[in-house]
Amino acid sequence: MSKIGIIIKREYLNRVSKKSFLILTFLTPILFSALIFVPLWLSSIKGDEVKNVVILDRTGVYAPLFENTDNYKFIAGTESLEKYKSSDDKSVFAILSITDNLLENPKAATLYSEKQIPGELSRIVNQTLSRYLENAKMATYNIPNLKEIIKESQIKFEINTIKWSEDGGESESSALVASIVGMLFTVISYMFIMVYGAMVMQGVMEEKTNRIVELMVSSVRPFQLMMGKIIGIGFVGLTQMLLWAILTLTLIMGGQFLFMGGTVDAQMMQQGAMMSANGTMPGMAEASQEPAVKILGMLQTINWAEIGFFFVIYFIGGYMLYASVFAAIGSAVDSQEDTQQFMTPIMVFMMFSLYAGIYSMENPDGPLAFWCSIIPFTSPIVMMIRLPFEIPLWEKLLSIGLLYITFIGIIWFSAKIYRVGILMYGKKPTIKEMIKWLKYK
Structure with missing residues (x-):
């Protein structure tokens, strides 16, 4: 096994075996499901006092x-x-x-x-x-x-929105449902990049403070150490996301059955699926169908496989880009307080990306949404809001290409800072000094 592989394995197994990881992984979906169903349960309880x-x-x-x-x-x-x-x-x-x-x-x-x-x-x-x-x-x-x-x-008018496919099939769609799905993935992408990027920085600082890194760099190159740490923690994030998705879906489906009493019968589900497939319903059934079945039909128009695939691609690219920057910052400082000087620009980029994604909900094809989904430092977050609206393939490929080219370049620059800063103690470097480190051979 290569040296990078050994470091990846060490980082991954060391973190997933911690009690804090296991507790957080299994407790978070329970809390998330409780936020949905506990208020519903409490609202159904009637007081005895009149x-x-x-x-x-x-x-x-x-x-x-x-x-x-x-x-x-x-x-x-x-x-x-x-x-x-x-x-x-x-x-x-x-x-x-x-x-x-x-x-x-x-x-x-x-x-x-x-x-x-x-x-x-x-x-x-x-x-x-x-x-x-x-x-x-x-x-x-x-x-x-x-x-x-x-x-x-008094007439309540609501336009029907129909999406057609290349084979001529039609299905009912909803901009609101697409926006909610996109916003959900946007927030998840933002949170995970921030959390696991900061975890990389914290891990580098701990090893530097404990002087463990001095022993490690005697047998591995600083670049191998940095990449092993970044990739290992990235695998931890993907593992946690997968477990959260499975557990949350299981709990929500179980809670739905528990609180709804299994009242959504198979026939209604089948009718919702048929409506989603051909966009029609015989007679007046469409006017009287249940909201849950209607929402089900709209959710089925979302290409979940495509969104999930691109979510992983953009998460990897965005995480690698920001995590390499976090690793360079962690190697250059000795304490958490010293990171504020370098973290501020990163936080500005991240916050701008989140707000750009929020404002892009109303116009996912507008200039703000387009350019922020192309620029590498904002595309991992903003593109998530656009994916449910089925943007052209060339935009996705261009965005991913620029993102991965940029993160490779950022990793190269961060590695040069990392190899000098990881063995420097007792001095907080300035940005001018860090630029000089890039010229060292």
């Missing part, structure tokens, strides 16, 4: 409109507002005071409570009064069947 809401209606018109719910009981008040507010009776949670005709005076209704008014109670009161006032206002126009006319005139 809160009393007193209605003081001087007009006598609005009090009968309110109906009791699982959480609130509406009671007609018999005392004045001041007596209820000064009373020691804690059974009254809130007081709704209506002092005038709300059509003429919309400010005549006020909801009082000793505690903060919950959003659910405010929504019930607003919706109940709004429905009555709308009907009352329409009645003042003395137009027969005005309510039915307005209801029929």
Whole structure:
């Protein structure tokens, strides 16, 4: 086995065998799934306490409109507002005071409570009064069947978006779904490049501080040591991503079955797949289909295999580019505090890439999205937002070619800095000195 291979094996096995790696790898998908399903479960739990809401209606018109719910009981008040507010009776949670005709005076209704008014109670009161006032206002126009006319005139239009393939097949698509998928991969790419790039820098600094590197460079060249460390940690990242993807998918599918009770039957799934394949549904089934089946059909229009393939390609290129820079920085300094001077430009590039990806969601073929997906320092992140929109092949090849050529050049420069800085102690070099290191033979 080559020396680089031995270093790769050492870095990989040393990190994947740590308890922190195993705990983080298996715990993160559980936390991610919990963020999705725990709020859903908690929202389904109803409290046993029913809160009393007193209605003081001087007009006598609005009090009968309110109906009791699982959480609130509406009671007609018999005392004045001041007596209820000064009373020691804690059974009254809130007081709704209506002092005038709300059509003429919309400010005549006020909801009082000793505690903060919950959003659910405010929504019930607003919706109940709004429905009555709308009907009352329409009645003042003395137009027969005005309510039915307005209801029929309200049209919610949503354009159907259809994507066709080279063989003439059609499938329903969604720009929103494509944007969400692209944004998900953009954030993942950003996080992993940052996390594992910083891990390379931290590992180099630890070996330099502990003087272990002095023993290692006696048997291997600094370039071999740097490349072995970068590639080994990169394999750790790919392993963790693969495990996260498998575990997260398993947990989400299990949680979906648990919380939905397996209600999505096979026939509905088959209909969704058929609609995705040919873009049509017999009769009026399309108008009444379940949202989950519709989303399923749209998700099936995403070329997951292509996106996954290019995600790995761009992750490797982006990671190698930034990790080599991080390795050079780690070799040139002795402490974490000294890295800030050199890390600031890198962080600016990374943050700009993330925001460029976010702003490219609305126009994935615009100048910002195009150029940032071509420039090597931003393409690993920005290109992820464009891939679900099926950009031309030549753009992908050009972007990947420039990215890999650039990271090879950056590795060459970083290796020259690394071989000098890794054995230098007690002095924080300036950028001018690091440029001189590039000229050493």
